[in-house]
Amino acid sequence: MPARRRALLKVIILGDSGVGKTSLMNQYVNKKFSNQYKATIGADFLTKEVQFEDRLFTLQIWDTAGQERFQSLGVAFYRGADCCVLVYDVNVAKSFENLNNWREEFLIQASPSDPDNFPFVVLGNKVDVDGGNSRVVSEKKARAWCASKGNIPYFETSAKEGLNVEEAFQVIAKNALKSEEEEEIYLPDTIDVTGGSQQRSSGCEC
Amino acid sequence: MQEAELQDLADDADYAVAIASEKPAPKSITRMDSKKSEPDGAELVYLKDNVTIHPTQYASERISGRLRLTKQGASVFLTWIPYKASPSGADSMFQSSNPNLLDRDRSLYTIRAVPFTDVRSIRRHTPTLGWQYIIVVLSSGLAFPPLYFYNGGVREFLATLKQHVSLIRSADDANVFLVNDFQDPLQRSLSSLELPRALSIANSASTSVIPAPSGETSARTDDGLSIIQHTGRRQKVNDPARDISIQVLEKFSLVTKFARDTTSQLLREIQSDTFSANDRKNRIPAPLSNNITEPENSIASVSDEIPVAADPHEVDKISLVWGKPRQTPLGAGEWATFLDAEGRILDSTGLRKRIFYGGVEHRLRKEAWKFLLGYYGYDSTFAEREYLASVKKEEYETMKRQWQSITPAQAKRFTKFRERKGLIDKDVVRTDRTVSFYDGDDNPNVRILRDILLTYSFYNFDLGYCQGMSDLLSPILFVMKDEQESFWCFVALMERLGPNFNRDQAGMHSQLFALSKMKTEKRIVRKKPFPTIWKFHPIVCRSNLVTSKLIATEDGKVTALPNYKRELEYEETMLLWEVLWTHHLSEHLHLYLCVAILKRHRKKIMGEQMDFDTLLKFINELSGHIDLNAALRDAEALFFCAGENGEACIPPGTPPSLPAEDTSLMYSQQDADEIL
Numbered sequence: 095m096p097a098r099r100r101a102l103l104k105v106i107i108l109g110d111s112g113v114g115k116t117s118l119m120n121q122y123v124n125k126k127f128s129n130q131y132k133a134t135i136g137a138d139f140l141t142k143e144v145q146f147e148d149r150l151f152t153l154q155i156w157d158t159a160g161q162e163r164f165q166s167l168g169v170a171f172y173r174g175a176d177c178c179v180l181v182y183d184v185n186v187a188k189s190f191e192n193l194n195n196w197r198e199e200f201l202i203q204a205s206p207s208d209p210d211n212f213p214f215v216v217l218g219n220k221v222d223v224d225g226g227n228s229r230v231v232s233e234k235k236a237r238a239w240c241a242s243k244g245n246i247p248y249f250e251t252s253a254k255e256g257l258n259v260e261e262a263f264q265v266i267a268k269n270a271l272k273s274e275e276e277e278e279i280y281l282p283d284t285i286d287v288t289g290g291s292q293q294r295s296s297g298c299e300c
Numbered sequence: 301m302q303e304a305e306l307q308d309l310a311d312d313a314d315y316a317v318a319i320a321s322e323k324p325a326p327k328s329i330t331r332m333d334s335k336k337s338e339p340d341g342a343e344l345v346y347l348k349d350n351v352t353i354h355p356t357q358y359a360s361e362r363i364s365g366r367l368r369l370t371k372q373g374a375s376v377f378l379t380w381i382p383y384k385a386s387p388s389g390a391d392s393m394f395q396s397s398n399p400n401l402l403d404r405d406r407s408l409y410t411i412r413a414v415p416f417t418d419v420r421s422i423r424r425h426t427p428t429l430g431w432q433y434i435i436v437v438l439s440s441g442l443a444f445p446p447l448y449f450y451n452g453g454v455r456e457f458l459a460t461l462k463q464h465v466s467l468i469r470s471a472d473d474a475n476v477f478l479v480n481d482f483q484d485p486l487q488r489s490l491s492s493l494e495l496p497r498a499l500s501i502a503n504s505a506s507t508s509v510i511p512a513p514s515g516e517t518s519a520r521t522d523d524g525l526s527i528i529q530h531t532g533r534r535q536k537v538n539d540p541a542r543d544i545s546i547q548v549l550e551k552f553s554l555v556t557k558f559a560r561d562t563t564s565q566l567l568r569e570i571q572s573d574t575f576s577a578n579d580r581k582n583r584i585p586a587p588l589s590n591n592i593t594e595p596e597n598s599i600a601s602v603s604d605e606i607p608v609a610a611d612p613h614e615v616d617k618i619s620l621v622w623g624k625p626r627q628t629p630l631g632a633g634e635w636a637t638f639l640d641a642e643g644r645i646l647d648s649t650g651l652r653k654r655i656f657y658g659g660v661e662h663r664l665r666k667e668a669w670k671f672l673l674g675y676y677g678y679d680s681t682f683a684e685r686e687y688l689a690s691v692k693k694e695e696y697e698t699m700k701r702q703w704q705s706i707t708p709a710q711a712k713r714f715t716k717f718r719e720r721k722g723l724i725d726k727d728v729v730r731t732d733r734t735v736s737f738y739d740g741d742d743n744p745n746v747r748i749l750r751d752i753l754l755t756y757s758f759y760n761f762d763l764g765y766c767q768g769m770s771d772l773l774s775p776i777l778f779v780m781k782d783e784q785e786s787f788w789c790f791v792a793l794m795e796r797l798g799p800n801f802n803r804d805q806a807g808m809h810s811q812l813f814a815l816s817k818m819k820t821e822k823r824i825v826r827k828k829p830f831p832t833i834w835k836f837h838p839i840v841c842r843s844n845l846v847t848s849k850l851i852a853t854e855d856g857k858v859t860a861l862p863n864y865k866r867e868l869e870y871e872e873t874m875l876l877w878e879v880l881w882t883h884h885l886s887e888h889l890h891l892y893l894c895v896a897i898l899k900r901h902r903k904k905i906m907g908e909q910m911d912f913d914t915l916l917k918f919i920n921e922l923s924g925h926i927d928l929n930a931a932l933r934d935a936e937a938l939f940f941c942a943g944e945n946g947e948a949c950i951p952p953g954t955p956p957s958l959p960a961e962d963t964s965l966m967y968s969q970q971d972a973d974e975i976l
Contacts (some may be wrong), residue, residue: 111767112726129734131727139913155914161723161767188719240673 097170103144103270104174106204108196109181110189111160114219117253118181119157122263127254134159144267153267172204172286177213177270179262182231184218184250190231197243213269214246221230222252342370342377346460349670350450351380353409362410367447369461370413376464378419378436380411380447411436411444416465419479424454424474430883434458509784527955624936626929627658629875635664649884651678656884659875665779672881673792675785689785696784700755720765722752731770735870752787759791772797776872872928879932885939896934897926 107115116131123140139156156171172178178200182189186263197214207214218236233250240246245271249262346369354362365382414436423435425446432454433446449457458477461467470476578653645651652672660668670676703717711718728749733737738745752773757765775789780786880890901918908914940948 111723130730131771132730139917156804159767 103176104154104158105177105180106175112182113183113189114253116157119155121253121259176274179215181217183220184231185228187230213273215266216246216248218250221250222255342372345369345371352448353445374415377413379413422477424475629659629661631661646680648678652882652884656882675788675790675792692788693784696787720757727770732774892935892938
């Protein structure tokens with residue numbers, strides 16, 4: 095069996111400024127929360143190794159700037175995405191209302207081959223704030239919207255407390271993998287971050 | 301293919317073509333008969349018209365002339381003679397030089413029959429766009445100014461030359477061709493095939509031709525053939541290389557500062573380009589070069605991304621430089637010397653230059669920044685500034701009251717205000733919270749940040765608030781410790797940077813355009829351009845612009861990752877800002893800085909064959925790993941090396957320049973003038 099290059103799964107996180115995109119990514123990848131993140135300007139990504147059955151994948155999670163004004167800069171990163179995560183703050187109604195814009199903008203810019211079946215995942219973040227008392231978007235309302243958009247998986251999360259973050263990203267990765275297998279569209283010639291020790295164990299190493 | 305490993309010309313497809321034809325007749329020499337004998341029995345082997353030098357950045361001062369290779373016995377000589385100034389009835393076939401140029405300048409640059417035994421290397425620059433040129437470096441380490449081939453033909457020139465002298469491509473830089481480089485054992489063995497011919501040249505080294513300055517100003521003759529008219533008096537000299545150096549030195553000693561600057565710049569360029577790794581031995585005698593460069597130039601070291609090889613003793617030979625060494629910050633005592641009795645700064649140029657090279661002591665920033673940012677005029681007096689401050693304070697309070705007086709009922713119906721306030725509220729609590737000035741809960745300074753930004757969004761309602769502004773304001777408030785003053789300094793800063801924040805990102809894009817041009821401008825990013833597989837060019841910078849991370853792709857698509865003071869420590873940020881705000885040298889120094897940082901990491905980026913994602917990661921992770929002072933020196937050196945070509949890359953109106961037409965669009969300077 096030929097040595098197979100580890101697949102890269104590309105995930106884009108979108109949502110209004112301050113909903114917790116960077117925090118969610120860092121909680122998932124580094125298991126850390128800081129209330130001192132800076133506003134994201136431009137884009138950055140983190141990677142994490144994930145295993146499914148007997149295969150290892152590199153999950154590449156892209157964090158983008160939330161302010162609308164930077165979108166003309168961010169869209170360059172949408173291309174080749176295997177899954178798109180839409181995040182809103184359950185305490186800010188506007189951030190929920192904007193989910194539709196984010197979704198449509200993504201579909202336009204990334205132009206996936208099968209937009210109707212492109213995997214999205216919606217996260218309602220900051221459920222911990224004020225013990226849930228400041229919440230303005232109900233879970234029911236959010237789930238209804240997700241259902242109307244082709245049954246988008248929905249999670250209520252707290253990046254601060256690590257609530258549901260792991261679970262959400264499991265589904266994100268799984269859906270990204272599904273999308274990647276179906277489309278086989280994006281397998282870039284990436285640097286093997288692990289140094290290739292696992293794959294090349296059979297060869298002679300000089 | 302064996303030759304490919306020999307680092308000689310044959311490894312270059314370009315040259316292979318030219319060399320392949322046994323008796324090449326390059327177009328550039330069709331007008332001459334190779335059998336035609338020069339007087340004195342010299343044989344003309346190559347001739348090229350419209351080869352021009354650019355003594356200064358001004359097009360009007362360019363000097364065009366004719367380049368020739370002549371052969372006398374086994375020796376080959378390089379000659380470049382400027383055309384005679386011909387104010388009237390000029391032969392319009394040639395690009396006529398400016399008649400106003402002094403003959404002295406003209407003859408200053410004349411290259412008279414320099415034997416190739418005295419030539420150490422030739423550097424070629426063959427940009428896709430723009431003029432090709434070569435730089436001839438003598439064994440003494442001195443170099444002639446770049447010779448621009450207005451009609452192209454550098455390739456043919458080198459191919460022709462290679463037929464007559466030993467030319468070996470430098471192992472370090474494919475654009476450098478070493479002439480008779482037998483001091484390096486490696487090169488010697490590699491070039492063994494060329495050895496016999498080269499040795500014969502070397503043997504003839506003692507008969508250097510030093511022709512008399514024969515007033516040979518125009519080599520044109522009626523039949524179009526070029527016949528050297530010189531008397532070709534020959535002299536035996538003991539040390540031809542030294543003699544030539546002295547001649548050149550004498551020439552340069554005659555001239556004005558601009559020529560001196562040009563020389564030192566050239567030397568620096570040559571130095572930085574060619575004196576790396578195994579190519580570094582016994583070249584420039586330091587005392588000699590000190591005569592030419594300004595003394596303060598002579599300490600800094602060449603620092604590219606490649607830590608230069610083995611021999612530490614070589615370092616002291618690197619006397620020709622990359623940017624001036626950084627100075628200590630400007631202190632209060634020295635500052636006072638710039639002020640006259642009434643508080644005017646008379647020599648603002650000198651002040652800005654001083655700050656450019658050393659920054660400002662922190663205590664002095666509160667005062668100095670107001671000038672650098674343009675809030676205070678350099679020619680204002682103490683009294684005028686005091687008056688301005690009181691007026692501006694009142695003006696600020698008025699604007700602040702505007703948003704403070706918005707009632708909840710109003711706000712409910714004022715979406716724009718709510719949105720902006722929401723964004724600002726979110727961003728100020730994540731701005732420099734690790735700096736003690738801003739840390740902790742309910743920090744009053746964070747509240748002031750918010751108030752200033754909200755007030756600004758009322759002052760400039762069109763621009764409003766944009767993420768990143770809080771990052772720009774934070775150091776200003778930290779320095780000013782005063783709400784109103786911080787606001788007006790921020791206003792002045794935004795005058796320069798505003799276009800970066802516009803919705804269309806036009807400011808960002810013009811900067812990126814400039815960068816993408818600059819990186820292909822080989823005088824700036826010398827050495828090979830990035831191979832085409834490198835689609836992406838990371839440009840890292842933290843500056844007074846919205847710049848920090850800029851990525852331009854080769855297919856013309858640009859992506860900006862504007863970032864603010866994220867790459868540097870707080871103190872360094874303030875230093876960099878004040879340096880850039882001086883606008884000494886260029887108001888676009890930050891762009892050179894981008895390229896300088898890129899260059900510094902070029903080896904890693906190229907060596908690891910980074911794809912776009914990896915590159916982005918690499919750039920993001922440069923945070924905290926930028927040696928600011930070194931980068932500034934590199935940027936300064938790049939600026940000098942690039943000369944007008946660098947500035948020409950930058951479109952008019954690129955921030956921080958104010959947009960050409962509508963400078964009053966966002967801020968009316970008249971307001972300030974009326975008050976004064």
